[in-house]
Amino acid sequence: MSAGQPSESDKLTRKYDLIEQMQFLFIRVVRGRAIIMPNNNSNNMFVEIIIGNTKGTTRFFDDDENKACLEWDHVFAFEKDKIQDLGVEVLVMYSVDVAPAIFGRVRFTLSDIPWRVPPEPLLAPRWYKLEDENGAQLAKGEIMLSMWIGTQADEYFPQAWSSDASNTSDDAMAYARSKVYITPTLWYLRVNVIQAQNLLLRINADDNKGSDIFVQVVLGSITLRTNFSKNKSANPSWNQDLMFVAQEPFNDTLVLSVEQGTFSEHVSLGSYEIPLKIVDKRLDSSGVADKWYNLNRPEINENQKEVNFASKVNARISLDGAYHVMEEPIEYSSDFRPSAKKLWRQNIGVLELGILKGTGLEPMKNGARTDAYCVAKCGSKWVHTRTAVNSFSPKWNEQYVWEVYEPSTVITIAVFDNNQLDANSRVMGAKDAIMGKIRIRLSTLGHGKVHAHSYPLITLQPSGFKKMGEIHLAVRFSWTLFSTLDICKLYIEPLLPKHHYLFPLSPSQSDTLRNQAATLISQRLGTAEPPLRKEVVHYILDMKSNMWSMRKARANVQRVMNLIGNIIFLWKLLQDISYFKRPKIPCYIDAKLSGAETSSAEDFEEELDPCPTKLEGKALRMRYDRLRYIGRSTQKMVDELATIGEKVQSLSSWRDEIATFLFALFCSVGLLVTIIVPTQVLIFLCITYYIWYPRFRSILPCVAENLFRRMPSKQAFIL
Structure with a gap:
């Protein structure tokens, strides 16, 4: 096996060889004993570590805590390259009234502290007698310490107090540490509302719309409704699918309620609550049995008479675990596994990411400060580096690893400015500022090769785009x-799970469900300590990718023109010089070609409206929103066209070596076939x-389509 390639047993326990090793002095303050003050007139016992101009402090012990045995269990990490003094001083402090005072101290020399390299066992802590200012041992008082020199690979480093954030308060230190977050497993919840029976209708005789009946389904904060039933009797029917995104461990409750009236004003005719834990799970193409649910009687007024309540609703409800729940756009998704772990295939590789440093970062706060950190996401694993406090050239040097199931x-990877280090900013709800992101497609990386590059960080602002600096990565x-x-077999298999082809989702369903998935992930990661903030999750998941943008529209048109420009030029040239049938009738204005026959009065009014417009208020806003909707659809269509062309172009670019090899092999075989087999047979x-x-066709896409869908495009690299 060549160097740098992991074995099956060692694939997730690699050495930190992609990053620069940073040396740290680790000091673990475990506990103290026999630290008793005379007359017991002190409070707030704590330990302070002083190395040159840098110092760190443990938590305080208040009056009501037991000072006979003080448990701090606090780890400090001082960057060795920044240590100017060879002496290390550990002070046991207390405060009388306001001013702190020294109870005792222990001194060390940096050269006496040993090295430790994981996976070596932890150094055993030992008791040290406290001394006074003159170096004489005190009659009482000991402190248990453990000290060693290590690197950022040390298991204590992620939770240690770091000298990089020495100016950060103790309560904000948690927001500056590196963390790993795991997103919940998401499932699609399908609710097929079929019909209802024996409803007690409340018909409004003055308003025919008041007799409309629909079913409202609520899961958590998401509410979906069926269309109005065409049958307005006590036995309406719908046969309509409603789709939700649910998260394990399925503690939520699904609420079905039959409503009468309009969507804005309606009354309940009965409801039923279903815990998700009892809902059937579907992992294959087999059907799910429909069930009748007895509706609970709604609240009635005192004037209403007592009647027999036997209303029920018929529905087919299932948790579909054979889908992959999309939380990212499919063109640059980081995972395609189905929800059910039973359907996962074996991992096919290991991805290692070294987040090295940033250079030339822009100031983001008052006082020309930047507190930068990185967030990387691949699959269900999110990593959050430590925050480099007040640095325009931060050095993170952190390495992470992911299992890969699809190349x-x-x-x-995105960079943010941390606005949670100040307590006042947290109280005011300050958001972390965006500094830019990049995406790296795994199939374009050579096998076992280290790709170390710097990437520009670009962000959009009302005044235009701005380069916020660079980030250096090793992948x-x-x-x-x-x-x-x-x-090669992996490349010709379907990209998405089989269920996406057996029961395909519409584009509008996919967009709605992706928003639901992103919302659930944001809420779940927001409950961690410290939370991964909502603006960070939405930016990583690219929640605004479908919004209309004139800039994106121009970029997509330019992508198409770059692909077909030469073809258009050749076609126009041939069209100008070779008319076999010259038109006899001169060209004229065609109303049908111009779209005038199918346009509405509002369309003509908008076209003839002068610039600047005479409209204002609600009418202008409605017209603008309609224009954005049309622009969004056009932008999406042009984007899809450009993506198809770029995928075709990438087949022969050797960007993805495996795919280009398969394409070259296909072309070679195709050439032989066309030479040997007669043209009539091929036709x-x-x-x-x-x-x-159709009965003899396979529902799954063909081999060529599977390969084509895996081709990279430039869509992932548009801001």
């Missing part, structure tokens, strides 16, 4: 599949394949 995925992707045949086979009876 055509993307890892996203390595290593296959655990050592068979070329297995790798017959193509026509036969095209008109093949």
Whole structure:
């Protein structure tokens, strides 16, 4: 096995070889004993570590705590390169009234502290007698310490107090440490509302719309409704699917309620609550049995008469674990695994990311300060580096590893300015400022090769785009599949789970469910301590990717023009010089071609409206919103066209070595086939394949389509 490539047993326990090793002095303050003040007139016992101009402080022990045995269990990490003094001083402090005073101290020399390299066992802490200012031992008082010199690979480093954040208050230190977050497992919840029976209608005789009946389904904070039933009797029917995103461990409750009236004003005809834990799970293409649910009687007024309440609703409810719940756009998604872990295939590789440093970062706060940190997301694992306090050239040097299940995925790395280090900012709800992000497609990385580059950080502002600095990364992707045949087979398999082709979701459903998934992930990660903030999650997941943007529209048009520019030029040239049939009738204005026959009066009014417009208020806002909606649809169509062209172009670019090899092999075989097989036979086979009876076709996409969908495009690199 070549160097730098992991074995199967060692794939997730790699050495930190992608990053620069940083040396730290670790001091673990465990506990103190026999520290009793005369007359017991002190409070707030704490330990202070002093090394040169840098000092760190443990938590305080108040009056009502037991001072006979003080348990601090606090770890400090001082960056060795920044230590100017060779002496280390550990002070046991207390405060009388306001001013702190020294109870005792212990002194060390930096050269006497040993090295420790994981996975070596932890150094055993030992008791040290406290001394006075002259170096004489005190009659009482001991402190248990453990000291060693290590690197950021040390298991104590993530939770240690770091000298990088020495100016940070104790309560904000948690917001400056590195953390790893895991998103919850998400499932699609399908609610097929079929019909209802024996409803007690409340018909408004003065308003025919008051007799409309629909079903309202609520899961958590999400509310969906069916259409109005065409049958307005006591036995209406709908047969309509409503889709939700649910999260394990399924502690939520689904509420079905039959409503009468309009969507804005309606009354309940009965409801039923269903715990998600008892809902059937579907992991294959088998159907789910429908059930009748007896509705609970709604509250009635005193004037209403007592009647027999036997209303019920018929529905088919299932948790579909064979889908992959999309929380990112599919073109640069970081995962395609189905929700149910039983359906996961074996991992195919290991991704290692080294977040090295940032250079030339812009000041983000008053006083020309920047407190930068990075967040990287791949699959369900999010990593949050420590915050480099007040630095325009931060050095993180942190390395992380992910299991990879699909090579055509993307890892996203973003940089933010931390606004949670100040207590007042947290109280006021300050958001972390965005400094830019990058995406790296795993299939474009060479096997086992280290790709170390710097990437520009670009962010959008009302005045335009701005470069916020650069981030330096080292990335390595290593296959655990050592068979070329297995790798090629992976490329021709369907990209998405089988359920997406058996029961496809509409584009509008996909967008709605993606928003639900992102909201759930944001809420779940927001409950961690410290929380991964909402603005961070939404920026990583690119929640505004479908919003209309003139800039994106121009970029997508330019992508298309770059692809077809030469073809258009050649076509126009041929069209100008070769008319076989010259038109006899001169060209004229065509109303149908101009779209005038199908336009409404509002369209003409908008077209003839002068610039600047005469409209204002609600009418202008409605017209602008309609224009944005049309622009969004056009932008999406152009984006899809450009993406298809770029995928075709990437087949021969060797950007993805495996895909280009398969394409070259296909072209070679195709050339031999066209030479050997007569043209009439090829035409017959193509026509036969095209008109093949649907029953004999496979629902899953063909091999060529599977390969094509894995091709990279430039969509992932648009701001």
